[in-house]
Amino acid sequence: MKIVDVAKLLNAEIVAGDATKEKEVTCIFASDLMSDVLAFARDEDVLISGLSNPQLVRTAALLDMHCIILVRGKAATDDIISLCDKKGIACLTTKLGMYEACGLLFQKNLIPNKAKSK
Template sequence: MLLSEIKEILNATVLWGEEHLDREVMSACGSDFMSDVLAYVKNQPVLLTGLVNPQVVRTADMVEMCCIIFVRGKVPGENIVKLAEERNIVVMTSPKRMYEACGLLYYNGLRGNCDGND
């Protein structure tokens, strides 16, 4: 699935990285616990979260994610967007709640790959 398709499905607004929406991704995860992301996420290039702090970007960078989507209408501060830009991570915000956003992406074919079998 292309990031541009995710943007449409989630009615998201791109805060940085519009020129990278042609990136193709095969899976995603949703979490507000960055320790869980570090412990369990492998090969999931999209992070959906409601946590708005610089640690989200640092975590996404450590596990080589290419996109962060802030759910529940959360809008990160300029410092967070700048940090993502420095790491070449697309940043979006969506009005959808986490459960709905993850469900919509799953329904449209984006899987979680949580155990490597999806």
């Protein structure tokens, strides 16, 4: 699914990394704990979190992810927006909770990671 379609599905706004919105994504990791993301994420290209600070972007960039989604109506700070634009990572914000956002994406066959799909 393209990032722009993910945004539509979650009724989300694309607030940064607009240039990346046509990119296809397939795997998603969701967590508020960045150390857990670092420890357990494998080849996911989207990170869903309720966390709103630059470390979210740094973590996503470190793991070569293309998109971050801020849930529960968290606003993206200026730091987040500028870092996303610099790293070419799309930043989406939605009022949905993490569970609902994950559920909607799971229904559309976006999976936890490629290794698990085998």
